[in-house]
Amino acid sequence: MPDILIKNGLLVTAEDSFEGDLLIADGVIARLGEAITRPGAHVIDAGGMIVMPGGVDAHTHLNLTVGKNKVCDGFYEGSAAAAFGGTTCVVEHPAFGPDGCGLLHQVRAYQKEAAGACVVDFGIHGVFQHVSEQILDDIETLMAHGVSSAKIYLTYAGRLTDEQILSVLARAKTAGVLAAFHAENHAIIDFLCRRFIAEGKHSPKYHALSRPPYCEAEAVYRIIALAEAVGDVPVYIVHLSTQAGLEIIESARDRGLPVVAEVCPQHLLLEDACYVTPDHKGLQYIMAPPARKAADRAALWQGLSRGSIDVVATDHCSFSFADKLAQGKDDFSRCPGGVPGVETRLALLFSEGVLPGRISLNRFVDVVSTAPARLMGLFPQKGNLAPGADADVVILDPNLEKTITPDILRQNADYSPFEGRRVRGWPVVTIVRGRVVVQQEALLVEKGWGQYIRRKRAVLHRPNQGGTHAK
Template identity: 40%
Template sequence: MKKIIKNGTIVTAADTYQADILIENEKISTIGSNFSEDGAEVVDAKGCYVFPGGIDPHTHLEMPFGGTVSRDDFETGTIAAAFGGTTTVIDFCLTNKGEPLKNAIQTWHDKSKDKAVIDYSFHLMIGETNEDVLAELPSVIEDEGITSFKVFMAYKNVFQADDETLFRTLVTAKELGGLVMVHAENGDVIEYLVKKALDEGKTDPIYHALTRPPEAEGEATGRAAQLTGLADSQLYVVHVSCEEAVQRIAEARNKGYDVWGETCPQYLVLDQSYLEKPNFEGAKYVWSPPLREKENQEVLWNALKNGQLQTLGSDQCSFDFNGQKDLGRGDFSKIPNGGPIIEDRVSILFSEGVKKGRITLNQFVDITSTRIAKLFGLYPNKGTISVGADADIVIFDPTVERTISADTHHMAVDYNAFEGMNVTGETVTVLSRGEFVIRDKQFVGSPGKGKYIKRNKYGSYQEEKSKQMN
């Protein structure tokens, strides 16, 4: 059945205007007014914004880490994402050294099969570069549509790769049309600082932050950016948390390097003091990079406003406080890293960003959806409201005031990192390719309806656009 969304205010990364949307065969077929309503389902969006569905470029669903597995899988995680106004997630396939890359990809296909309620795609971790790995990458891109590769510069003896691996991945990505992503922290230095702290009997959660100082993030970010320039390649720095990293990204971009930066809502509104909460409550806020001193928040907001940072991911990786986070009682290094963020990503940016005048409404759409779609080969099918695009649409009430709480969230985890925070703005209705997933704040979707999306190569949208202009 065709659908008509009427009386709403459409907001894209470039425009804000009043119009109605006609949806047919999973796509936006027409944008205009006075459509015939015969045989159509009409959705009244009066008083609401109509956004393109959010895209979360950074999730870890059902991810093994630290002897346990993150609580939200592709069913609960995508349901929570949808409630928060996200219609596409890109998750990370973790690889094992010495094993074919296709094994990791198949593992993630198995995890996600018949579970997701919204569309999804994968990034692929690169932990080593040898002839076998490099020989597989063309088919990863062409057959699987995986066009982004994650290199960890941290988690020594677990995920961390060396600089040669990073550099060879950058060189290969340039040749093949991939985008290299880095977790930028100096894992060797952090390993030394963690061991030193534990030897001195410093075991509380706060030492997770104190042994991962911002200098270690800034140094790794700068190193990755310099290697990107040397390789004449492209880089996306995930979960930027501090001034030191922002400065390195800005410097690289000023040199003309193709470097992009993502931050996360937790770094915009929470700070290092949360790790000092008594009774081991600080463990709820252990993730990497750690929360920083409060003054970094305005640096990050300004970086989003002026374009030094371009996107917002969640870094969703939820672990229960009871039974998972408490594996690290008496040893902060054993606390599973990660938090439940996926559901509140969009609303926090709207409430703290748009409503408080830190960013514009159009920037909000760009940061949560459009720029991500362009960088990761999803645009223009996703990331915008235009004729021919997938009908991934969010109807959002900008006036509702609510309090974030584990009592009302839809994640499968026993706490909320933003517990008690008051926000303005709420997702009312969500459509994924024209089908309701959330309707009037109620879940009406079905596990398995979400599709795996093969993505285009890095820069494909820009290349196509330049061809049209010539």
């Protein structure tokens, strides 16, 4: 690969911003500074643009199959969409595997399928769907396979009991594996769904009503209590959606407990009025947890700004609107859940976060790149503009405006939950390990360019946001 010299950009990290040049050689960042020259290098003029470490999306379902339903991407189209959106590394959450399978079964299956398809780098989470002595022993093998995190569900068929969670957390603490949690109370969801269906309440708005804010808050509190019982074991709450859940997390962090949290653009930007969109389009927004109220959105933005929310990920899960309509038109509970978003994460957060002053430019880089790299055991290889780091670099044009429609996106999904939103600031160049993957709206690498990344132990890092969690 030729050397690449990026000239005249605003280089932005989680800690600093400065105008200068960036030199890439042999797939890594070689130098940052002013007036760098390199004969024979491919020069990219980034004048007026932001140069930042490539995005790390810690929560994707690019290749998910649930029953008869499969998302419409697969690893190739999903990773291409990620690249067009400025994400250079994803960490994929697998579906549940066959009954009784070992903890590495899904990791190996997904790694094999992704290896020949992804155009960006990738890691894979483990997933718990039952617990046995063998599964507990398998936790030790995750780290040996480069898997430093694994997911526990408090709802769905593969949910764990409190007793099982305690046993998993005790072993995860010893092994150095970060436990990630889907925090919703299954019994409440099941009870309310059955009630609504029995009452003939089948429309999408009852999806949100069947998963009320206290359903998440209870689960968040219980997870933290279980972790506190084990003692000094970190837990990661995925797709946080409520003010109530955030307040519980902030209280725990103020007591010194190692709790980290993730939020998704859909919970920062959407409200539950979306579920009454005409023409059955409310089905497009069926996801778990659902869109919430304006007060929840405001609280999540504040938590992101002050550092009590660590990461912005997507929970990208692109069941098509056609499938949602076919299965959920007459019953919200049958609609496949999930929304696409891997391609729009950086643009939305820049436009809706940085430009209005909700978060700083450095904080933006932290939550979309550096913090997820640390927590996923990818730093300093990923999420880092520094000599020796992988040359995963994104150039973002802060003045480029687009209106989101499926037609302007690379994604394979037939809709976007953000359709019609005018956004300013888009990635225009994406580089992965020193190779230009996307430029001038073209994909420039072959299928399978992405590599499996063996991840290390999570690094819990709290940014200094200059304040406490006081409201």
